[in-house]
Amino acid sequence: MGEGLSLSDDVKIIENKQVPSGAIMLFGFPDVGLVGVIAASHLISELKNLEEVAYMDSKLLPPLIVLHEGLPHSPIRIFGNQDILLAVSETAIPADVIHQIMYALIDWGKNKNVKMMISLSGIPIQERQDVQELKVFAAASNSETLKKVQDLGVEILKEGYMVGPQAIMLQRCAGIGLPALTLLAQCFFNYPDPEAAAEVLKELAKITGLKVDVSTLLEKGEEVRLRARDVMRRTQQELSKMKKTQEYDIPVYIS
């Protein structure tokens, strides 16, 4: 394989394996509580048939590789089976290149005829440690998708600001007419939150039928929090550059 799809001079997606057509594409990118990254990592370990099908090669990213078993890997990779494609980043994505990175992945997914894109993420709440049951909210790229998830009992994020990769995904997908959904679990702003990741995976199962056992994720919660500390610290720096705290703001209503 090793085919490269040049989406621009600066961003390439190289395919290692046959990429299925018509799958659902998921995104687990570093954001508040590292909800998406933790959820994606759990998906990869639970669904044994998810294999790396492609990776991103980009001059926009820092000069960084991730070593696994002594071999180099891109920090942004796409895993897949016949039904899903999962884009995941093992490093914080610099705020100033997030648009190009997301556009490249979305356009690649559209090229693979994905039927829907779903971003797994979080929404920060204050006094998170006092909250027993975490809610999961959804926002969609079009009213049909929104209605579908609402009918499944998922609460809608009606008003507010959204900042980060999921914001770009919704906007881009709305623009190109691709159904997209963002699932946001209530979480800590700047501490890794495996409980929130478990909640987001439960809602994902409700929407897609993708059943994943989250009990091991919850059992290993403390280990995950410790392991994810450094990525969280670097993500925090990028979130600050993105003005992530604007999600706490009340928008001016313009109809």
Add this chain to the structure above:
Amino acid sequence: MATKKRRSIFDIIDEYFEDLEERAERFRETLIERPSWNQKTCTIEPLRNIMVTPTEVIVTVDLPYTEENTIQVKPLDKKTIEISARMRRKIRFYDFGITHYRGEFQAFDCQTRIPVLVYMDKMKIRFKKGILEIRLPRKHEYTIPIE
């Protein structure tokens, strides 16, 4: 009616330099990249957050694997606290698949600057779901009367 307490010029200068020093430290922190663990002291620097409200400063610290009865919060001066805690188990680099570093850690340790004046002696601490929360009432040295 609000009262106004007079401060000497030396207090104002002291406060100005303290503020300047704090800003410089924050700037240095952003420039100097360092690991979040210390092999020499066998400690890990925890993630933490500071929130300033009109009445108090709330510091939270993420302390997974922590034994609650080992948590210590010590004021080092008027604006700095040191937080330390022991973990229930030893963490080795090897546990995370890292074999090119040697070392094991069983404690968290960090120092945190409080950005405004507070009453250190009125500090309240609680620990829930692995998150340490430190509440420090703010010290308002003077108020400006409304004319």
